[in-house]
Amino acid sequence: MATTLRPVDVVLVGMGWTGGILAKELSEAGLRVVGLERGRVRQTVPDFQSPAIHDELRYAVRHELMQNMKVEPITFRNTPDQEALPMRQLGSFLPGTDLGGAGVHWNGQTWRFLPSDFRLRSHHEERYGKGFIPEDLTVQDWGITYEELEPFYDHFEKVCGIGGKAGNLNGTLQPGGNPFEGPRSGEFPNPPMKQAYSGALFGKAAAGLGYTPFPVPSANMTREYTNPYGATLKPCNYCGYCERFACEHFAKSSAQLCVLPAALRNPNFELRPLCHVTRVNLSPDGKRATGVTYVDGQGRETVQPAEIVILCAFGINNVRLMLWSGIGQAYDPATGQGNVGRNYSYQTMSSVNVFYPEDVRLNQFMGAGALGTAIDDYNGDNFDHGPLGFLGGGYIAAYTTGLRPIQGHSVPEGTPRWGAEWKAAVRRHYNHTAGISVHGSSYTRPTNYISLDPTYRDAFGVPAMRITYDFPENDRKMSDFVTDRALEIGKAMGGTQLSASRLDKRYSIVPYQTTHNTGGAIMGADPGSSVVNRYLQSWDVPNVFVQGACVYPQNPGYNPTGTVGALAYWTAKAIKERYLKDPGPLVRA
Amino acid sequence: MRGRGPSWPAALALATAAALPALAQQMGEPARGQAPPLHERVTRITGPGSLPPPGTGLVQRGQYVMTSGGGAGIGGACLSCHGVDGAGDPGGAFPRLAGQPAGYLEKTLREYADGTRPNPVMSPIAKALSAEEKTAVAAYYAAQRAPYARPPDGDPSLLQWGAVLNAVGSAERGVQACQNCHGPAGVGIPPNYPALAGQHAAYLERQLRLWRSGERTQQTVNLMGTVAKGLTDQDIKALSLYFATLRPAQDATAAAAPR
Numbered sequence: 039m040a041t042t043l044r045p046v047d048v049v050l051v052g053m054g055w056t057g058g059i060l061a062k063e064l065s066e067a068g069l070r071v072v073g074l075e076r077g078r079v080r081q082t083v084p085d086f087q088s089p090a091i092h093d094e095l096r097y098a099v100r101h102e103l104m105q106n107m108k109v110e111p112i113t114f115r116n117t118p119d120q121e122a123l124p125m126r127q128l129g130s131f132l133p134g135t136d137l138g139g140a141g142v143h144w145n146g147q148t149w150r151f152l153p154s155d156f157r158l159r160s161h162h163e164e165r166y167g168k169g170f171i172p173e174d175l176t177v178q179d180w181g182i183t184y185e186e187l188e189p190f191y192d193h194f195e196k197v198c199g200i201g202g203k204a205g206n207l208n209g210t211l212q213p214g215g216n217p218f219e220g221p222r223s224g225e226f227p228n229p230p231m232k233q234a235y236s237g238a239l240f241g242k243a244a245a246g247l248g249y250t251p252f253p254v255p256s257a258n259m260t261r262e263y264t265n266p267y268g269a270t271l272k273p274c275n276y277c278g279y280c281e282r283f284a285c286e287h288f289a290k291s292s293a294q295l296c297v298l299p300a301a302l303r304n305p306n307f308e309l310r311p312l313c314h315v316t317r318v319n320l321s322p323d324g325k326r327a328t329g330v331t332y333v334d335g336q337g338r339e340t341v342q343p344a345e346i347v348i349l350c351a352f353g354i355n356n357v358r359l360m361l362w363s364g365i366g367q368a369y370d371p372a373t374g375q376g377n378v379g380r381n382y383s384y385q386t387m388s389s390v391n392v393f394y395p396e397d398v399r400l401n402q403f404m405g406a407g408a409l410g411t412a413i414d415d416y417n418g419d420n421f422d423h424g425p426l427g428f429l430g431g432g433y434i435a436a437y438t439t440g441l442r443p444i445q446g447h448s449v450p451e452g453t454p455r456w457g458a459e460w461k462a463a464v465r466r467h468y469n470h471t472a473g474i475s476v477h478g479s480s481y482t483r484p485t486n487y488i489s490l491d492p493t494y495r496d497a498f499g500v501p502a503m504r505i506t507y508d509f510p511e512n513d514r515k516m517s518d519f520v521t522d523r524a525l526e527i528g529k530a531m532g533g534t535q536l537s538a539s540r541l542d543k544r545y546s547i548v549p550y551q552t553t554h555n556t557g558g559a560i561m562g563a564d565p566g567s568s569v570v571n572r573y574l575q576s577w578d579v580p581n582v583f584v585q586g587a588c589v590y591p592q593n594p595g596y597n598p599t600g601t602v603g604a605l606a607y608w609t610a611k612a613i614k615e616r617y618l619k620d621p622g623p624l625v626r627a
Numbered sequence: 628m629r630g631r632g633p634s635w636p637a638a639l640a641l642a643t644a645a646a647l648p649a650l651a652q653q654m655g656e657p658a659r660g661q662a663p664p665l666h667e668r669v670t671r672i673t674g675p676g677s678l679p680p681p682g683t684g685l686v687q688r689g690q691y692v693m694t695s696g697g698g699a700g701i702g703g704a705c706l707s708c709h710g711v712d713g714a715g716d717p718g719g720a721f722p723r724l725a726g727q728p729a730g731y732l733e734k735t736l737r738e739y740a741d742g743t744r745p746n747p748v749m750s751p752i753a754k755a756l757s758a759e760e761k762t763a764v765a766a767y768y769a770a771q772r773a774p775y776a777r778p779p780d781g782d783p784s785l786l787q788w789g790a791v792l793n794a795v796g797s798a799e800r801g802v803q804a805c806q807n808c809h810g811p812a813g814v815g816i817p818p819n820y821p822a823l824a825g826q827h828a829a830y831l832e833r834q835l836r837l838w839r840s841g842e843r844t845q846q847t848v849n850l851m852g853t854v855a856k857g858l859t860d861q862d863i864k865a866l867s868l869y870f871a872t873l874r875p876a877q878d879a880t881a882a883a884a885p886r
């Protein structure tokens with residue numbers, strides 16, 4: 039029998055970036071808030087200390103900081119006519135577990151989306167006419183504008199201490215920054231990172247071709263910084279262990295460093311680790327959430343009643359909880375009915391390697407997760423799509439994120455895959471190869487979606503999440519086009535050899551690409567085509583709010599977390615200023 | 628300076644006696660006994676005030692700067708204070724240089740020269756050394772091994788606290804663990820991070836105070852400044868004692884050798 043606890047005002051499911059932000063904001067508003075985290079508590083000291091935290095085998099290869107597929111499997115297929123199979127280990131993406139979530143082992147590349155990304159359908163119809171968007175692309179507007187979100191982007195960047203150079207301040211273009219970005223109300227709180235050698239080579243070549251290179255906005259600290267809540271972060275020393283690792287230097291923004299100290303100081307907030315939420319409980323009529331059920335560290339089933347339930351369990355995990363709890367109608371690709379699970383999307387990642395002679399030493403064992411030089415000329419609708427026959431784009435960047443000994447060996451095409459020749463090639467090219475990434479958008483189509491698996495269940499008896507996904511033809515054309523531009527830049531960088539790695543023939547769940555899973559609980563202005571309203575509130579169960587990238591109707595060509603953070607603050611404000619005064623739908627359907 | 632440095636001939640005699648076997652090996656020459664005495668070689672290879680010709684091993688060229696003072700002249704010869712083997716002096720003014728990363732030593736000389744690290748003794752010497760001489764002498768001391776004498780433990784609780792700060796720092800006060808940058812047991816991480824193990828306690832103590840007060844700083848991110856400002860006097864004593872009691876990495880030579 040489950041134990042039922044005393045009710046609280048708010049229960050947060052998951053304590054990563056979004057859980058941390060809402061814990062602070064809502065407990066400060068006087069609400070009693072409980073944060074349930076399936077994993078354990080961990081802090082810079084003692085959990086992330088050197089040299090153990092640089093163990094590439096343990097963290098990068100064996101995924102110790104990440105969701106355990108044996109406990110919570112994910113099944114995958116490319117199309118609805120296939121049978122989905124469970125992943126034995128994580129591959130394509132790496133969701134986090136334990137306090138801080140994926141925000142502990144992220145890179146820290148902290149972008150804003152373009153103003154046109156939020157009005158994707160309207161924007162394209164206005165610029166190119168009604169028939170321009172291919173019929174099999176289910177792109178739609180977000181129900182929110184860049185201008186509305188701007189103050190929240192600005193705040194999240196200050197909370198994180200992002201280092202960068204503005205390209206557009208209140209409509210005036212700024213030298214050195216990204217000229218395509220939406221107008222910013224202020225400069226970045228910190229200066230950009232020192233650009234790496236490969237970034238400098240990239241920047242020079244790109245500028246020579248008429249593009250505008252700029253430093254990638256970074257959550258790796260560029261100086262000592264105290265955020266608006268009094269939390270101090272320390273300067274990054276470019277050790278190169280951000281992606282897939284936790285930072286021992288207090289130098290990478292995370293929920294632990296930036297928001298949780300303030301939340302934990304507030305007696306209204308209780309952090310409860312080792313509590314795995316299995317379901318959101320609904321009233322008999324299904325119109326109200328009464329709280330959540332979780333299994334605690336000792337295996338006891340516990341019910342936590344609450345007035346407001348906020349899903350912060352990482353985008354796609356939120357979708358699964360909604361499907362299992364019956365919040366909204368599950369999407370069925372056969373009939374097109376239902377919205378929960380619809381418009382799952384991903385990111386189209388491709389890359390170019392530039393191989394240099396041995397006297398060009400790039401020293402890429404140094405680096406930082408967000409140390410990069412980029413151009414945005416081919417992102418979103420920053421270029422004329424009229425004659426091209428596709429939508430979308432991506433940024434092109436030379437990143438220096440730390441070339442690790444086990445996973446960091448690029449060799450030219452034609453090199454044997456193992457043996458003495460391969461080893462010789464690795465030695466020859468390790469310090470002399472620059473990488474260019476194309477970080478592309480992925481737009482949605484009707485057969486890409488999330489559902490509950492009919493066969494496989496997790497350790498708690500809940501059906502596994504089933505992902506059905508392949509790149510739409512549109513994305514392939516886009517990715518090839520932008521990759522060709524990256525090849526041209528690579529050529530101008532002056533190496534002796536080039537190679538390009540393009541999208542796989544079919545999307546594969548095995549090789550790592552990015553942890554930018556989006557959609558499934560998308561936001562919008564119309565309950566007929568979205569799961570949550572513009573305040574990220576469920577249309578069907580208005581005391582449930584949904585956080586994370588699952589609310590993106592489609593995935594722009596940037597990393598997601600800048601917008602995830604901004605939307606969390608946007609939701610917090612709506613709850614504090616409107617919902618508490620008049621609990622109920624914030625948007626009338 | 629430490630009184631007056633040993634006189635030139637005395638220093639050279641010292642150099643010959645103490646360093647010859649190691650030097651002979653580094654120069655790829657037959658072992659001890661077969662090589663001519665050091666001073667003969669120094670004068671044979673070079674004219675006064677100039678480096679041995681290009682093509683001569685970097686360490687060998689550095690050895691010349693160490694004994695002759697290079698562009699700084701004989702009064703600036705490194706060995707008179709730091710010793711031929713770079714063992715330094717427990718008094719605190721002359722750090723142990725043996726086995727330090729060459730990149731770190733070279734950068735330090737540049738910082739003395741450009742005033743980033745002001746020091747009335749070292750600044751004029753560093754200014755007078757050419758860029759090439761800096762590189763060479765840094766390589767020379769990076770390649771040295773020097774005897775290590777463990778200082779007395781002192782107060783055990785102080786030593787223990789130094790070990791704690793090294794391993795986990797103090798999150799409350801914004802002090803990072805030393806070993807996050809300086810490597811486990813203070814071995815140093817070439818090319819940037821100096822070894823702390825076996826460094827003289829008085830030197831470490833003085834430097835930490837300089838970092839804390841802002842008199843010593845860095846042009847790029849001031850990593851040590853932000854750490855040191857969270858340290859109390861007691862912390863500084865504890866850390867200095869702790870690192871001084873750690874045996875220097877025996878095989879620093881391999882790690883520090885320039886390519």
Ligand SMILES: Cc1cc2nc3c(=O)[nH]c(=O)nc-3n(C[C@H](O)[C@H](O)[C@H](O)COP(=O)(O)OP(=O)(O)OC[C@H]3O[C@@H](n4cnc5c(N)ncnc54)[C@H](O)[C@@H]3O)c2cc1C
Nearest residue numbers: 052054055056076135139140141145146147315553597599
């Ligand atoms: C290797 C890597 C690199 C990345 N790099 C970047 C980057 O450079 N830029 C960028 O913008 N984004 C990046 N990301 C993505 C970024 O980490 C996420 O967008 C961000 O952390 C999402 O915040 P969140 O609050 O939605 O989820 P998370 O921060 O992941 O937090 C979710 C939390 O919920 C907990 N949880 C899950 N299920 C349950 C349950 N049933 N019960 C209780 N708790 C639960 C989890 O344990 C976790 O702590 C990266 C991700 C990875 C993995």
